[in-house]
Amino acid sequence: MANNPRDLTPKEQNDLSNLDTPDVPEYSAGTTAASEGLYTRTGKAAPTEIFPRGEQQSGPLIPESPASGTTAFETASVEREPVYVPPAEQSAVTESVEPTYTESAEPVVVEEETRRGTTDFGLFLLRLALGAFLIIDSVGTFFRLGGNEGISGLETAYANYPYGNGLAVVVPTLELAAGVFLVLGLLTPVAALVAIAVTGFMALDAFNAQSDGFNVFAWTPETWVPVMLLAASLAVQFTGPGRYGIDASRGWAKRPLASSWVGALVGLAAAGLIWWFGTEINPFA
Numbered sequence: 318m319a320n321n322p323r324d325l326t327p328k329e330q331n332d333l334s335n336l337d338t339p340d341v342p343e344y345s346a347g348t349t350a351a352s353e354g355l356y357t358r359t360g361k362a363a364p365t366e367i368f369p370r371g372e373q374q375s376g377p378l379i380p381e382s383p384a385s386g387t388t389a390f391e392t393a394s395v396e397r398e399p400v401y402v403p404p405a406e407q408s409a410v411t412e413s414v415e416p417t418y419t420e421s422a423e424p425v426v427v428e429e430e431t432r433r434g435t436t437d438f439g440l441f442l443l444r445l446a447l448g449a450f451l452i453i454d455s456v457g458t459f460f461r462l463g464g465n466e467g468i469s470g471l472e473t474a475y476a477n478y479p480y481g482n483g484l485a486v487v488v489p490t491l492e493l494a495a496g497v498f499l500v501l502g503l504l505t506p507v508a509a510l511v512a513i514a515v516t517g518f519m520a521l522d523a524f525n526a527q528s529d530g531f532n533v534f535a536w537t538p539e540t541w542v543p544v545m546l547l548a549a550s551l552a553v554q555f556t557g558p559g560r561y562g563i564d565a566s567r568g569w570a571k572r573p574l575a576s577s578w579v580g581a582l583v584g585l586a587a588a589g590l591i592w593w594f595g596t597e598i599n600p601f602a
Contacts, residue, residue, distance in 0.1 A: 439558030444499050445548045449511065451496030455489040478596040486589070491515040502562015505553065506576060510584040512550035517588025519543035525598070554581050
């Protein structure tokens with residue numbers, strides 16, 4: 318029989334009896350070793366035959382340790398009984414774990430109180446004297462007390478002014494308002510401002526009524542009294558009411574600042590405006 322199938326004739330191809338025994342490889346132990354050597358040389362894992370769970374033979378589930386040169390990892394489960402921890406101990410553990418935050422204390426600046434001695438008492442006397450004079454003068458004018466001619470007497474005194482009748486009411490009203498607030502020590506900067514305005518007008522009126530001009534030695538008490546009242550009003554504006562009054566907790570009661578200058582200037586300006594528009598006389602002429 319020809320070795321090459323292409324050399325066979327059609328008749329020989331149909332005759333199966335002439336076929337040689339096919340070269341079928343037979344299984345042998347050496348074949349398995351050769352195949353294992355093949356996988357070892359190529360660095361690949363050899364195929365593993367997997368048996369169903371029912372057909373697996375009795376024995377340990379964990380495979381035996383492989384040959385030397387490889388590392389086997391075994392997994393073992395350890396059964397532990399739960400440990401009961403009382404609630405008190407649980408809370409103690411929880412509290413110990415929780416972090417605690419402490420706020421850094423900011424430095425507290427404590428201002429040392431300045432010793433004022435009898436300053437506040439002196440300011441109280443000044444405020445009381447000024448306020449009492451303004452109250453007494455205004456009340457005497459409104460109710461004609463102590464031989465005071467009242468509103469009509471002021472109208473006569475201001476008769477030479479175009480708005481004398483209005484000034485006769487405005488002046489004692491401002492005196493009364495400023496005097497009451499000064500005695501109480503309430504809103505002292507505003508009360509001092511009003512006192513500066515009304516006493517400034519009274520000083521201009523007294524200065525206009527006398528004929529000695531700026532000769533202070535020739536001034537009569539009628540001229541000096543309104544001038545001193547104006548000076549006292551300015552002093553209260555700059556010093557503040559002190560601690561003996563309703564404004565004791567205010568900043569201006571112990572340490573007046575720039576607002577005192579503002580109040581003094583506004584009060585003087587108000588006195589000039591009342592004089593200018595009430596009498597139509599230029600105080601700066």
